[in-house]
Amino acid sequence: MANIDVLDLGGKKVGSLELADEVFGQVNEALMWEAVKHYRAALRQGTAATKNRKLVSGSGKKLWKQKGTGRARIGSVRSPLWRHGGTVHGPQPRSYDYAFPRKKLLGALRSALASKLADGKLIVVDSLELKEPKTKLYRQALNKLEAKRTTLLVESGKELSPNVVLGARNLEGVELVLNNEVHPYDLLRYERAIFSRPAIESLQESLKKTVSTRKTGRKKAEVA
Numbered sequence: 352m353a354n355i356d357v358l359d360l361g362g363k364k365v366g367s368l369e370l371a372d373e374v375f376g377q378v379n380e381a382l383m384w385e386a387v388k389h390y391r392a393a394l395r396q397g398t399a400a401t402k403n404r405k406l407v408s409g410s411g412k413k414l415w416k417q418k419g420t421g422r423a424r425i426g427s428v429r430s431p432l433w434r435h436g437g438t439v440h441g442p443q444p445r446s447y448d449y450a451f452p453r454k455k456l457l458g459a460l461r462s463a464l465a466s467k468l469a470d471g472k473l474i475v476v477d478s479l480e481l482k483e484p485k486t487k488l489y490r491q492a493l494n495k496l497e498a499k500r501t502t503l504l505v506e507s508g509k510e511l512s513p514n515v516v517l518g519a520r521n522l523e524g525v526e527l528v529l530n531n532e533v534h535p536y537d538l539l540r541y542e543r544a545i546f547s548r549p550a551i552e553s554l555q556e557s558l559k560k561t562v563s564t565r566k567t568g569r570k571k572a573e574v575a
Contacts, residue, residue, distance in 0.1 A: 355468070357475050357548055362495035365477050368548065370468070373562045374555050378469065379462040383535055386451070386459035390536040393448040401441030404429045409436075456535070457561050463538040464558075474498065474545045479506055484517035493525070496545065503541040505530050507549035530554045 353375060357366040409428040417424055431439045467473040474496055481488050493502060501524040506515060511527060519527045528537060530550035538544055546554075 353468070355473065355475055357477055358496065359477055360479070360481060360492040360495070362497075366548075368475055368551065371555055371559050374461050374558045375465045375468050377462065378465045379458060382455060382459045383462050383466070383539065386456055386463075386535040387539060389449065389451040389456075390534060395447040397445045397447050399442040400444050401438040403439070403441065404431060404437030407435065407437045454561070457558060459535040460533070460538075461558055461562075463535040464554075467538055467544050472543045474543060475548055475551050476545060477548050479504060479515050479519075479545075479547045480512060481514065481518060484514040486518060486521045489518040489522060493522070493545075496543075498543040498545060500524060500543070501541040502526075503528065503533075503537050503544045505533055505544065505546045505550045505554075507547055507553050531557075 352372055353370045354367050355370055356364045357368050359365050404427070407429050411427050411429070414425050414428065415422065425433075428436070430436045464473070476496070481492065493499070502522075504515075504519055504525060504527045506512065506527065507530050509529075511529065515527065519525055524541075526537070526541065530546070530553055533554070
C-alpha cells in the first residue's frame with residue numbers, strides 16, 4: 352500500500368495516510384474515456400430542430416389535378432421537393448444521455464484517483480476549514496499547496512460547510528464538491544485535486560467495498 356502525506360492549509364506535513372491498492376493501484380484509460388464521454392453527452396442540450404413538411408407554412412391544397420396537365424404530380428407546396436418545403440430526416444430535439452453501468456463509473460473513478468496520485472497532483476489536507484471565510488485567505492492557502500491553476504476541492508459530509516463555501520466560491524478555476532458527488536470528469540478536468548482527510552477516507556472505503564463485493568460475486572459464480 353502507498354502512503355501520502357497529510358498537510359495543513361499552510362503546506363506543512365501533519366501526518367500520513369495509507370492508500371489502498373484496490374483503489375489507487377491501477378489506471379484504466381479506456382474506462383476513464385468512456386466515463387468522460389458519457390458525462391459530456393449528458394451535458395449536450397439537444398435543442399437542434401428543423402421543420403418537416405407538417406411544420407412549415409403553406410396550404411395543404413393540391414395545386415393542380417393529378418392527371419392531364421403534363422406536369423409532375425404534386426400534392427402540396429410543403430413538399431420537401433419544393434423550395435421552402437419541409438426538411439427530410441432533419442435533427443429534432445432529443446436527449447443525448449444514455450445508460451452507463453455503475454460498476455464502470457466506479458472503476459473509472461478509481462482510475463482517475465490513481466492517475467492523479469501517479470502524476471503527483473493529489474493533495475490531502477487535514478481540513479479545508481479556515482478561521483475566516485475570506486477568499487484572499489483561501490487563495491493564499493492554495494498557493495502554498497502549489498495549486499495555483501485549476502483546482503478541485505473535495506469535502507466530506509452531507510452538506511458543505513458555510514465557511515468553506517463562502518471562502519472558495521469566488522476563486523477562479525476552483526470548484527468545491529462533496530466526496531459522494533465527485534465524478535471522474537471532475538478529477539481529470541482540474542489540474543489538482545485537494546481532498547480533506549475525512550473525504551478521501553470515506554471515498555476510499557466506499558470504493559473498496561465495491562471491489563470486494565465484485566470479487567465475492569465472482570467467487571460465488573465459480574463455485575456454482
